[in-house]
Amino acid sequence: MSVSAHEAEKPAKGFRLDLKTAGPLLALILLVILGYSLNPAFLNEGNITNILTRSAFIGIIAVGATFVITAGGIDLSVGSMAAFIAGVMIIIMNWAVGAMGASIWTVVLGVGCSLILGIGAGFINGFLTTKAKIEAFIVTLGTMGIYRSLVTYFADGGTLSLNNGAREIYRPVYYDSFLRIPYPVWVFIAVAIIGWVLMNRTAFGRYCMAIGSNEQVARYSAIKVDRVRTATYILQGLCVSLATIIYVPRLGSASSATGVLWELEAIAAVIIGGTMLKGGFGRIGGTVIGALILTSIGNILNLTEIISNYLNGAVQGVIIVAAVYLQRGSFRARRKKAD
Amino acid sequence: MSLKAIALGLMATSALLGSAVAQEKIKIGVSIPAATHGFMGGLNWHAAEAEKRLEAANPNIDLIIVTADGPADQASDLEDLVSVHQIDALVVLPFESEPLTEPVRAVKDSGAFITVVDRGLTDPSIQDVYVSGNNTEMGQVSAEYMMSRLGEGDNIVILRGIPTVLDTERFDAFMATIEGSGINVLDNKFANWNRDDGFEVMQDFLSRFPDIDGVWAQDDDITLGVVEAVKAAGRESEMFVVGGAGMKEIVKGVMDGDPLVPVDVLYPPAQIATAMDVTVNHFVSNGPVTGTYILGSPLITQENAEQFYFPDSPF
Numbered sequence: 098m099s100v101s102a103h104e105a106e107k108p109a110k111g112f113r114l115d116l117k118t119a120g121p122l123l124a125l126i127l128l129v130i131l132g133y134s135l136n137p138a139f140l141n142e143g144n145i146t147n148i149l150t151r152s153a154f155i156g157i158i159a160v161g162a163t164f165v166i167t168a169g170g171i172d173l174s175v176g177s178m179a180a181f182i183a184g185v186m187i188i189i190m191n192w193a194v195g196a197m198g199a200s201i202w203t204v205v206l207g208v209g210c211s212l213i214l215g216i217g218a219g220f221i222n223g224f225l226t227t228k229a230k231i232e233a234f235i236v237t238l239g240t241m242g243i244y245r246s247l248v249t250y251f252a253d254g255g256t257l258s259l260n261n262g263a264r265e266i267y268r269p270v271y272y273d274s275f276l277r278i279p280y281p282v283w284v285f286i287a288v289a290i291i292g293w294v295l296m297n298r299t300a301f302g303r304y305c306m307a308i309g310s311n312e313q314v315a316r317y318s319a320i321k322v323d324r325v326r327t328a329t330y331i332l333q334g335l336c337v338s339l340a341t342i343i344y345v346p347r348l349g350s351a352s353s354a355t356g357v358l359w360e361l362e363a364i365a366a367v368i369i370g371g372t373m374l375k376g377g378f379g380r381i382g383g384t385v386i387g388a389l390i391l392t393s394i395g396n397i398l399n400l401t402e403i404i405s406n407y408l409n410g411a412v413q414g415v416i417i418v419a420a421v422y423l424q425r426g427s428f429r430a431r432r433k434k435a436d
Numbered sequence: 437m438s439l440k441a442i443a444l445g446l447m448a449t450s451a452l453l454g455s456a457v458a459q460e461k462i463k464i465g466v467s468i469p470a471a472t473h474g475f476m477g478g479l480n481w482h483a484a485e486a487e488k489r490l491e492a493a494n495p496n497i498d499l500i501i502v503t504a505d506g507p508a509d510q511a512s513d514l515e516d517l518v519s520v521h522q523i524d525a526l527v528v529l530p531f532e533s534e535p536l537t538e539p540v541r542a543v544k545d546s547g548a549f550i551t552v553v554d555r556g557l558t559d560p561s562i563q564d565v566y567v568s569g570n571n572t573e574m575g576q577v578s579a580e581y582m583m584s585r586l587g588e589g590d591n592i593v594i595l596r597g598i599p600t601v602l603d604t605e606r607f608d609a610f611m612a613t614i615e616g617s618g619i620n621v622l623d624n625k626f627a628n629w630n631r632d633d634g635f636e637v638m639q640d641f642l643s644r645f646p647d648i649d650g651v652w653a654q655d656d657d658i659t660l661g662v663v664e665a666v667k668a669a670g671r672e673s674e675m676f677v678v679g680g681a682g683m684k685e686i687v688k689g690v691m692d693g694d695p696l697v698p699v700d701v702l703y704p705p706a707q708i709a710t711a712m713d714v715t716v717n718h719f720v721s722n723g724p725v726t727g728t729y730i731l732g733s734p735l736i737t738q739e740n741a742e743q744f745y746f747p748d749s750p751f
Contacts, residue, residue: 254471
């Protein structure tokens with residue numbers, strides 16, 4: 098929309114840009130102060146590592162979702178897709194252990210299959226949205242149900258567990274670290290940097306914003322709209338696949354309860370970070386902070402006894418709404434008047 | 437309504453025919469939640485196994501298992517069982533007590549024998565038989581084991597399930613039993629009967645409390661997440677975990693003498709099989725079967741674990 102493009106441009110001149118970009122960051126800082134005041138254990142090295150590692154799953158998926166949403170789409174299937182990919186990976190690795198024993202190649206095979214499945218699943222979502230001209234909401238609602246049922250079916254309603262031998266080899270991918278930072282966090286950092294470059298420094302990123310702002314204008318400007326859109330879903334699938342690759346070694350299992358509501362968390366992270374749900378404007382840095390905010394809320398609630406267990410959902414809701422309010426709405430309007 | 441009248445008419449006719457023609461099979465509908473959670477996966481497996489066994493042993497019995505994704509879905513299932521299958525008996529594990537009471541009453545009004553499993557109806561007079569695990573005993577047994585291992589000044593943390601009556605019963609019984617033992621409950625949090633949440637909540641407990649001697653995880657899915665978190669923190673020698681339900685991986689660990697998870701407390705997914713057995717007995721035995729059947733929640737230890745181990749079950 099022209100309004101959002103306008104908004105995005107205008108503050109670029111002065112101090113207000115900082116405030117707008119800083120909105121999510123400000124919310125995160127407030128949250129950290131709150132966390133520390135409720136329980137000093139919040140800032141222990143161990144706890145910080147836990148938060149960062151946990152954020153990696155939702156964060157990586159949310160980076161992909163930023164592209165989909167910026168281009169005016171939505172993907173509701175990511176949580177089920179993660180569960181489905183995790184399930185298939187485990188089945189394949191268990192089979193490989195049976196056929197050729199547990200080795201590093203078993204894990205490599207699993208990882209390879211995960212990448213193929215993620216890209217394939219993303220392509221299906223993109224193809225159905227662009228070529229079959231079905232609303233993205235409906236397509237991904239459909240695939241969400243399909244993947245969730247498939248993983249339940251594969252697991253026979255129970256849980257798929259990775260063979261112990263393969264587990265031992267695969268385990269370090271989640272639990273070990275490099276320079277005291279766990280591998281999942283490194284993957285998250287890499288995905289975020291690549292995502293930022295793609296969004297802000299390449300034609301692809303500009304096309305995504307153009308399509309999300311106004312599809313017709315983008316089409317007349319000779320942007321291959323269908324191709325770019327499909328690419329955003331493939332990118333999303335790839336991100337889900339990467340998240341799954343670091344998720345599986347954590348518990349070595351997948352069940353129908355895996356990845357439930359991840360789609361909502363990913364979308365929430367994107368929106369908290371300042372990307373417009375209606376498309377046209379995307380911000381990768383904000384998404385990363387959004388994911389950290391979401392994980393920190395859960396962590397803080399576990400570190401305190403003050404709030405009744407029954408009210409956890411309510412507290413999360415209030416903080417999410419407050420975080421979004423901080424970065425737009427009246428906060429900025431008032432600031433403008435003050436200026 | 438007219439549909440219901442027709443259904444009732446058909447029911448009556450088939451009942452008459454049933455008594456007239458000896459070969460007419462007795463139809464028993466089994467309505468349970470779909471396998472969307474480990475425990476329900478196990479329950480579905482036990483239901484299917486019981487169906488095979490009972491139909492093979494009783495040629496005149498036909499069991500029809502239907503699974504539902506939610507209370508509304510289950511209410512539709514019940515209507516179908518009456519109108520399409522014209523069942524003579526119903527075994528039902530209600531998704532939720534309140535919304536399913538009236539639909540089950542409608543089945544009762546069609547003349548069917550009613551067996552309710554696990555989650556009760558708000559009007560117990562509808563049921564002929566009630567079969568259930570024992571949530572109160574589960575909390576008690578878990579607490580008693582804690583007290584046998586720990587004493588004055590020792591610290592435990594609790595990971596609860598989902599905020600429901602079932603969870604509250606277990607939790608209240610546990611707290612009542614442990615009262616006065618001098619064991620400190622540091623805190624309790626919901627882990628939603630889910631291993632990912634179990635992992636995260638336990639990680640947070642570990643960074644918050646330097647001294648934990650025992651963990652009551654209340655459910656085996658949560659237990660698996662807790663065990664991983666404790667191992668990742670390298671604190672497995674400091675504490676032990678008590679889970680619940682009887683998941684095969686956990687029971688196997690108990691059998692093998694895992695020091696981190698030394699016992700488990702049963703809340704059997706096989707209770708659906710017990711309910712189906714009792715219902716079939718109503719038609720084939722010569723004794724009365726109505727009443728309430730509360731299954732025990734025994735402590736599963738290394739000595740007796742074998743009898744609770746079902747390697748083929750998905751749970």
